[in-house]
């Protein structure tokens with residue numbers, strides 16, 4: 001039976017959690033289809049990360065390396081992955097819907113001439129053994145179940161933090177297959193000269209378990225200080241609505257929503273955010289939503305699991321103090 005592949009994105013020598021999440025659920029799919037579950041690492045010096053993929057269920061890990069495959073480039077990674085897909089012919093290839101995962105999956109699908117379901121929140125197989133995925137449409141107003149034609153491979157990108165992460169089993173050792181990629185500097189087309197971090201060591205919003213977000217109700221950039229304090233005691237990070245970003249109160253990298261980041265934390269605390277459809281498109285699949293807003297009619301309350309109708313400048317610092325008492 002043809003294999004199920006998971007592209008394992010990595011950064012600074014660490015595999016992104018979403019790859020482990022996909023492997024955790026794809027294990028059941030591979031069990032049903034009878035094909036092996038494989039992971040693909042691309043870069044240089046990646047072999048050391050293979051064992052971790054095995055512990056989440058990858059039976060085989062392809063380590064695709066070339067001197068010109070250091071940091072991620074669309075052209076280089078597309079060539080490396082397409083060559084391997086054409087050689088090994090997997091049935092299914094799954095990616096994390098991170099920024100690079102979205103970029104790579106779209107380019108690979110285009111190069112191979114196959115379809116791609118993006119930003120999925122569920123993966124499975126239909127009764128014919130084809131990949132069947134669930135994905136939000138119309139800014140999260142409806143979910144579509146999508147099946148694929150018989151073209152191969154069937155490809156999808158999966159939203160981080162939505163699939164259930166299994167416990168790793170370190171006794172599982174994957175078969176490691178080294179592949180020398182035929183990638184030259186001409187394929188990469190661009191050269192990465194320097195990475196300038198804007199958010200310091202802050203966890204990327206798309207990977208955060210707890211997000212405390214603020215909107216226009218924060219009144220100004222200094223208002224976000226109380227959100228930083230709450231996020232600090234909760235072990236989370238701060239996000240923002242577009243209104244707060246457009247006002248210059250927060251960097252664009254903090255924006256949650258349709259034209260910002262799509263996030264799925266375990267806890268999303270929305271402070272002074274009305275809950276526009278565009279904001280909900282970015283955080284509506286959060287596992288628990290708490291809203292603080294002085295307007296009882298604010299649409300965010302329709303989506304929230306818990307709501308506080310009051311002045312956030314009174315509620316947020318008091319809540320921070322209560323959390324501190326528990327620590």
Ligand SMILES: Cc1cc2nc3c(=O)[nH]c(=O)nc-3n(C[C@H](O)[C@H](O)[C@H](O)COP(=O)(O)OP(=O)(O)OC[C@H]3O[C@@H](n4cnc5c(N)ncnc54)[C@H](O)[C@@H]3O)c2cc1C
Nearest residue numbers: 215216217241242243257258259260272274278293294312
């Ligand atoms: C194409 C397009 C794309 C967009 N993309 C995005 C996107 O990605 N993300 C996004 O967020 N928006 C996006 N928007 C903008 C969106 O439509 C809204 O304008 C925006 O989300 C509003 O932000 P807000 O909720 O912070 O502000 P407002 O809608 O002004 O809400 C502020 C809220 O704060 C409350 N409030 C005020 N003071 C207090 C207080 N002291 N205590 C408690 N509550 C208080 C008010 O009651 C109000 O509900 C997009 C719009 C378009 C057209």
